[in-house]
Amino acid sequence: MKHYEIAEEKVFLPGHGACPGCAMALALRYVLNIFGRNSVAVIPPSCMGPMMGAQPYSSMLIPIFHNSFESSASSAAGxxxxxxxxxxxDVNVLALAGDGGTYDIGLQALSSVAEHNEDIVYICMDNEGYMNTGTQKSSSTPRHAYTTSTPGGKExxxxxxxxxxAAHHVPYVATANIGYLDDFVTKIHKIKDMKGTRMxxxxxxxxxxxxxxxxxxxxMSRLAVQTGVFPLYEVEDGTKYTINHGPEGLPVETYISRQRRYRHLTAEQVSEIQKEVDENWAKLEGMANLFSATM
Ligand SMILES: Cc1ncc(C[n+]2csc(CCOP(=O)(O)OP(=O)(O)O)c2C)c(N)n1
Ligand code: SF4
Ligand SMILES: [Mg+2]
Structure with missing residues (x-):
């Protein structure tokens, strides 16, 4: 893997409104500082709204368009x-959206943008729920997790x-997190040099x-990868798979036992999650073996 000096152009400034210690602020810092001042971003309602700050102030030194919840991809493409x-x-156009605005309400616009291979970068800040409005479930919320709209756990x-x-055959889609900063920074640099729909x-x-x-x-970011819950991988052109970091043999319990949203789980439900994680990993490994980017 190529190692990058982590640029600190400081497009994302201190004084933002994220909860202290939030991974989203760190992720955003690297995305914006690497893409630099020659960028425009669209931000739908999400934790990134308060993070930007209230008018007339902004923590971001680039133009921001606050779009409607469902239109991030199409707004960016426009x-x-x-x-x-x-x-x-030459201007980079970034959509910076949450999982609710991406997996759920913005999916139709995203699908159309992906189909047309519009030349945008889409960063989905996936905190697995509608967090800005008080922790409601999204379709990214994992099975059995408590949210205020799934009080008995998501089914x-x-x-x-x-x-x-990948089924849209976009040039690039990948997973990342701030527990693997080198991998994250490498991926941001990579998509900065590409064209088309990149996510x-x-x-x-x-x-x-x-x-x-x-x-x-x-x-928590590292444990998500080490337990296999959230492997880090890339899919290019819908067919070329690269696994960057996979599970390291830790049981999912190591990860979920540290989170309040799982504290109601029975041993049987923990086993169900483990089974699902194992199945997902087997499927991903199979895809990566069949469709390796190095083939
Ligand atoms: C059409 C519409 N429905 C509902 C809302 C209320 N709303 C604002 S932010 C938000 C949650 C966003 O969740 P997500 O996209 O996951 O971002 P997060 O807050 O988790 O960062 C909701 C439901 C809205 N602004 N517009
Ligand atoms: S509520 Fe939003 S800002 Fe706070 S920790 Fe969660 S993702 Fe970060
Ligand atoms: Mg969310």
Missing amino acids: IKRALRARDRD SRKKNLVEIM IIVLIPCIDGWGFPGDAAAT
């Missing part, structure tokens, strides 16, 4: 086309958005919504 019409194709599995995007789904352990200590977001 801005990119308008810039191109004005001979400003269905987490939607696999990587596979949905990174960043797992954001949510201090408030998941229920863990404020200094544990990086630990």
